[in-house]
Amino acid sequence: MTAHPAEPRFPSPMAVPHRLTGARRPRPGEPLWIVHGPGVDDEVVGEDLRVRDVEELLWEVLHAAGYQRIVFSAYRQPVYFRDARSRELTRSGGRAAAPRRPRAMRRFAGPLGDRMLVSAPARPAERPAATASDPSRLQMLDALMAQHDVPTAVVVPNAETLVHNIQPDMRRPFAEMVGRWTAGRSGAGNVCVLLFSQPEFADVVQFVRDQRYLPRFADRLAALGAQRGGPAVGRLGLPDEDELSRLVHAVRLRHRLRIADWTALDHLTRVMAAQEFGVRTWRAALRRMAEPLSVAALRRMELVQVDVPDTSDLWRRLDAMVGMGAVKDFLAVHRHVLRAGAALRERGLGAAAEPTALHLVFTGNPGTGKTVVARMVAEFYRDLGLLRRANVVEAGVEDLVSPYPGETARLTTAAVRRALDGVLFIDEAYRLTEDPSGQGQQAVDVLLTEMENHRDRLAVIIAGYPDRIADFLAANPGLASRFPQGNRLVFADFTPEELHEILLRQLDGLGLARTPELVAALRTITAALHRTRSADFGNARTMRELAAEIMREWARRTRPAPGGELAPATPEDIPEQYRPLLAEARPLEVVLSELDELVGLDQVKNTLREIAAVLELRKLQGGGAVVAPHMLFLGSPGTGKTTVARLMGRAFASLGLLYKGHVVVATRADLVGRYVGETAPKTRAKVLEALDGVLFIDEAYELAGRGHNDFGPEAVSELMTLMETHRGRLVVVAAGYPEAMDRFLRDNDGLHSRFTEQLHFTDYTVGELRSIFLSMMAARGYEVEPTVPARAVRWLEADRDRMARERRAFGNARTVRNLVDGVERRLATRLLRLPEEQRLTGSRLIRAQDVPDPVT
CATH class of the missing domain: 3.40.50 (Rossmann fold)
Structure with a gap:
């Protein structure tokens, strides 16, 4: 022993x-x-x-x-x-040993007094x-x-x-x-x-x-x-910064270790702590170090395998980032909360309270800085002594979930192990619970266990779109408890001004000079990109890609050579796909003049001009955001509703209320699914197609419920939600017969408040039908004999009377178009019976015999 x-x-x-x-x-x-x-x-x-x-x-x-x-x-x-x-x-045997007494003989005296020299005892045999x-x-x-x-x-x-x-x-x-x-x-x-x-x-x-x-x-x-x-x-575990700092001082005092820069000592020990070496390794290295201690000296000794940025200016870097005011405020408060908890625990206070959770939720669209801020969070957690390292492991669903049974638990555990003493960043985390195979839920279960087992060594940050992250957390009480409400941070989209500044900084980073004209054009482009952004808009990522494409176009145009003069970037270097964002809208009067060319529709024309005038007035007054209204078009088929919707979209684009002003026509079949779960996606897809323009829903009353298993009301509900979500980027026009539309609106109170304007399209008069017939014939390049219009009117009147007797709707301009098609067919048939030399001369003239007789 x-x-x-x-x-x-x-x-x-x-x-x-x-x-x-x-x-x-x-x-x-x-x-x-x-x-x-x-x-x-x-x-x-x-x-x-x-x-x-x-x-x-x-x-x-x-x-x-x-x-x-x-x-x-x-x-x-x-x-x-x-x-x-x-x-x-x-x-x-557990009893205190008696005090030892010197070896002596009673009544004995010699040269050493009462002490006696004896031979050494024999050594016991080696065990x-x-x-x-x-x-x-x-x-x-x-x-x-x-x-x-x-x-x-x-x-x-x-x-x-x-x-x-x-x-x-x-x-x-x-x-x-x-x-x-x-x-x-x-x-x-x-x-x-x-x-x-x-x-x-x-x-x-x-x-x-x-x-x-x-x-x-x-x-x-x-x-x-x-x-x-x-x-x-x-x-x-392995030594942290504080322990390595004590080691440096111990070696310095005992072995005269020299320090190259005392002001950089904190950063030096931070670098040492990130290298995954023990005290024994560091002590041996420091003792044999011949030059003053510095990061460079450690690198020359091949002891620095992981580079660590100097975080002394961490908050200065955060403040220098464009926008993100709410993010900066949150991180500042979060730091104070964590420090306060540590200070209380040092004084023995709040020992029974749960430590402040390190796990965070980042919600927002792509390119809003979530990944960048996650890396910063890792740094200041390390600086606060809450985590030993500032490593960030980025894991997608593919890194955690496997289609093979039993493999998911291993993958998730491995990802956590890689992130220990740092941050595990999971983007689009909600895809775990959306996995139909159920393997994603297994990954969540393993993650929750690992978060509990390593609560002092791991910070998990989940990120994604706000609504889907909210559903993800609500679906699992264990997740919600580990990500408290106070630790959930929203990353808002950048404003147009912030996007413009980010883009200019990206160009600065590329070293690309630019003309004032390009700067102005880019301001217009960023404003248009912001206004037309979708849920997956890339924000800063889009600006980075745009800057790279401008650089590419500039290089192709100027072909710079080493040592030569570098020309600045100009509007010519704007990529082709972004040029439509610079197109100027047609003047409002030009658009409205096209409305005047339409036959009839006097009430519609007057109402649209009034709406345009009010919107123009609000823009001049500058009293806040001006939003184009959703509208109801009430009338029979063929009264010009679709045509007016297209003109209206262009008018709103001219007023700057819609970016594109295009029209997407939809019916019940485009919005309502045939089985559970199909209707909402179909409705969303059609709305996204119509964004920045007009969604024209013909015969909208067909969306009313047709029974217990009908999905029409679901489409209406989804549509109303999307109208609110994309307010200012979408105009919905619901069209149909007045009586049917009135019943449809009474069935859903929310529709009344959303459709604030109604336009009534009356049936065309006989004179208007005659004018429409002549304009259609002229549009196809035909001339008509003087007797043709009267025959056409008699045919149209007879068709209207027949429709009324059969209790069917007269088609108005649509019926006129059908008549024009019939006239053209009769003309073609007549020409085929003529000699070849007469066909050419008569191919553009409509005779009375080409108009069919009325059908009674």
Whole structure:
């Protein structure tokens, strides 16, 4: 047996580094204390600047906890001690040893007084090397743990070596001994401290389970790990910045290490902490360093494998970012909250309160800075001492979910392990629960478990579109509890001015000069992009892509050569796909003049001119946002509703109320699905097609419910939601017969408030039908004989009377178009009967015989 006297010179809190997380000492009443992690094979640096091995650290912790006898048992050393008292208590069977007296003989005197020289005792025979299966070792440890009179701690370094090398004939006794200890059948208060080098406690459990002969012990370990916070499990990781700073000072004082720049010492230790080396490695490197210590010197020694940015200007960099005022305010407050919690805990206050959650939710459209800010969050979490590293692991659904059974848990666990001591950033996290195979939900379950197991080593940030993230969190109470409402941050789209500034900064970054004309044109483009943005608008990402394309066009136009003069970028370098955003709208009067060319529709023309005038007035007054109204077009078929809708779209574009002003015509078949879940997507698709223009819904009353299983009302509900969501970017025109539309509006109160304008399209008079017929013939390049119009009017009147008798709607201009088609067919048939030389001369003249007789 070997004694290692090492009485502590300082109280144990000075020896325990912050990297010992979880249980930092044995739990009262628990016979096991598990310490695991890469640090169990390392050294530690206490606050007293002393470098200790882990055994000395544990001795001090156990001694301070009141254990009078601390016994160590390694694979090659069955029993040894690090202090004389533990050795004596073991030799005496738990009783204090009697004080030793000098060897002397009574009534004896000699040259040395009463002392006598005797020959040295014979050396005992060398004991064979101990093995893990030494029965005497097991008996002695079991006896020590069973004693009640002396508080005893048995420490087993490299426990996996001991457990793995137990010989088959000793495995049952060993398992029974461990079973007695874990069941509490040991001395009151005694504890067994097991050290495992596995980085994660789950690996420790799996290692013990793989040994096969310790199933109950593996179950006991799993139960310990499942307890909230793992109260009997401590993890000793790699050194953090504070501990490495103490190491630097210890080496500096003892070995005259020189520091190149004292102001950069914080950054230096931050770089050291990111390299995943232990104290033993760093101490050896610092002791042999011949030049002043600096990051460059460490890099020359090939000790810097991970670059770490200097975060001294982290908040200055954040402030310099364009826009994102709400994000900046949130992060500033979040930092103060975290600091306040740490300050309270230092004073022993708020110990019962849950620590402030590190997990965050980022919602917003693409390109709003979520990933950039996630990296900054990792940096300031590290600067606050909440995380050891500032690494960010970006994981998509494909990185977490596998189609193969059992593989998803492994992928998710692996992603978490890569992110430990840093941030796991999951974009579009809601896709996990949208996975139809159910594998995504398994990934969520594993993620929740890992977040709980590593609550002091991991920050998870989930990101995505606001509505879908809200549904994702609402679907799982476990997720909602780990992402509190105060930790949810909305990234708003950049304003047009912010987009323009971002674009100019991107061009500056490319080194590209530009003319004032290009700057003005780009301002127009960014304003148009912002106004017409969809849910997947790329924000800053789109600006970055636009800048790169401008650079490409400039290079193709100017063909710059090294050493030559560099011309600035001009509007000529704007990519082709962005040029339509610069197109000027046609003047309103030009558009309205086209309305005057239409036959009839006097009431419609007057109403549209009034609407246009009011909107123009509001724009001049500058009283806020001006939005084009949704409208009802009421009238029979063929009265010009679709034609007027197209003119109206162009008019609103001329007023600047719609960017495109195009018209998308839809019917019930385009909006209503045939089965559950199909209607809303179809309606959304049609609305997105019509964005920045007009959605014209013909015979809109057909959307009314036709029975219990009809999906028309669902389309109406979705449409009203989208009308509000895209307010200012969409005009919906609902058209149909007046009576049917009136019933349709009465069935849904929300429709009345959304359609604020009504235009009534009356049937055309006989004179108007005659004018429409002549204009259509002229549009096709025909001339008509004087008797043709009268024959056409008689045919149209007869058709109207027939429709009335049959209780069917007269087609108005649509019927006129059908008549013109019929006239053209009769003309073609007549010409075929003429000689070839007469066909050409008569091919553009409509005669009375080409007009069909009235159908009665």
